[in-house]
Amino acid sequence: MTRNKLLILFFASLIPLIFYFIPTPPGLTYEGKMMLAILLFAAVLFVSEALPLGISGLLVMILPPILGVFPSGEVFSFFGNEAVFFLIGAFILAAGVQKSGLHARFAAFVLKVFGNSPGRFILGVLLMGSTLSFFMSEHAVVALLLPIVGFSIAAVEKGSNFGKASMIALTYGCTAGSVATLMGGARNPYTVAFLYENFGIHVSFLQWVIMALPVTLLMIPLLWLIITRVHPPESVEFSTELPSRGKMGRKEWEMLAVILITIFLLLTMHGWGIAVAVIIGAVLIFLLDIASWRDVEKTLPWGVVLLYGGAMTLGRGLQITGASEWLAGNIVAVFGSNPNLILLVLIVVTIMMTEIMSHAAAVALMLPIGTGIAVASGLSVLQIAMAIALAGGFGYALLVGTPGNLITYSTGYFRQRDIMKTGILADAVGAIIVYVFATVVWNAMGVL
Amino acid sequence: MRCLVAADQEHYPENSLKRANICDELILLYIVDRRVLEKVRTESSYVLPSHAIEEMEKFAVEMQRREAERIANKHGAELKFVVDDYYAAIEREILRISPDIFLTDFWHRRFLSYEVPVWVDRGGHISTIGFFVGDVARLNSVRRSQELLADIAGRIGADLCIVPLKEEIARVLPGERCSGEPDAMAVQRRYFSRYRDWRRTIVLV
Structure with missing residues (x-):
């Protein structure tokens, strides 16, 4: 561990200590005060990444029992939640897709359809990334599609706008697609679980899709416009003829059927919650021998699952102790309770946070505060939570905004300033779209 | 005259490479910034399994190697491809090959520590x-x-x-x-x- 990280850890560990000794403010309990300390502690760890995020999640879970906020049994029970099993099931499904090669087949198809001009190719990359991110983690999709896009633009010189635009489109497509369903990012099932556990609000897979998918569908053409205007692609030679995969094999058909069955169950069996259908899909993968446990082990990112534990501890802990209500009351007292302004500020702050920390961590920090503010100012909790969850899926401008940005950057096709130029515009457009949906469209659709 | 030119994805020395036609021998040092790969590893480690990260890293380095070869071929340069820290790699290469001059497009104070004349080329005609x-x-x-x-x-x-x-x-x-x-x-x-x-x-x- 570097000296800087040790220093950060040292100063972060002073936060609970300082909070322990300062007097408890009126209206707040000791437990609430210490949960605020844990929130601040978690924020420092999530931003600095002094420890791997999964370990930070675990650390956040063990602090409440140490500080006497909750008994250990209660804290660990926060983890036992359907969203965790949804995540695990979704990762197993992703392993099946990867093993069957269905993603490569789909990518080859999209590139063939869209590959007859540089501009259309970039749109194809955006669509390919976003569509696959409906069913798999956005980061996994970037990693899987990287060799495919890389193969297509292998002959393109670095520094060319087409190369820049293609790689930026890959990460942007996945980011935009990740908000559309519950499978694209861990923050989505976390939001569903948070709403149910703390407010008894049930958001089904279908309801999520109805609220979030239109945002993605609107973002894709706008992202395409931004990318192709900022980096107008030149007329260059590129290949859309990926190495031949022959006819679609049995495993690919079976995997496609598993996905369709899972989606059908998710959309229709609302009483099952979100985890049952995905686990049925995961079991089918083994019954049909599409992937082995070894394949699953290779693709399961345990860090996300552990981070989830920390996020749930924060969310539930702040809620139960009344800390989020106290914090929200003070924020509203200082900044007023104009609902539109509050919503806009929450969206902008969340987007800014996603630029400097993981999406899941940003949503984990913002949801308890945002929903607390919603309660204190009479806003719809669902509206605020969904706006935060969607805004928390952005992070277009900085390399650390999302791992996808860094992964595509590492290929050398674009520079930091190239993605900043498009990213600032994309973040701004995203903020406006989420704001308009939250204030106008969702109301008009009658989903709030 | 033996010239050394360094490139990475953030610093493409366009002026220096154009100017390098005056060199008798041109060595292109292409550096993949080790810190970028480390950052990718750190940022992705909680969302991607290590196996996937390793594969991705190999692919990214391979893409950069292809680019390095393309630049070297275009300018008739001898290629040295490394994964390292940008400035440290240049320093090491200077000690290894003792060039007559190091050509670069941008100025950095760290160049002062190099045991070689440094030409910061802003491009254009020099009278x-x-x-x-x-x-x-x-x-x-x-x-x-x-x-x-x-x-x-x-x-x-x-x-x-x-x-x-x-x-x-x-x-x-x-x-x-x-x-x-x-x-x-x-x-x-x-x-x-x-x-x-x-x-x-x-x-x-």
């Missing part, structure tokens, strides 16, 4: 090269640098002017051929005078 010396009387002690600059001036068809830093009034001593611009030289002299600790030749264009 005069200013050679700034602390004391004209001790010109003999920098004879090698003067010869190198005379060689470069000859190769690009420019005048070489020797400018003493100690002089209060701009005065250009004639080099091999000199019809330079004393005013411009005076401005640059003031810039150089701030860095008394400079020991090596820096050519600013």
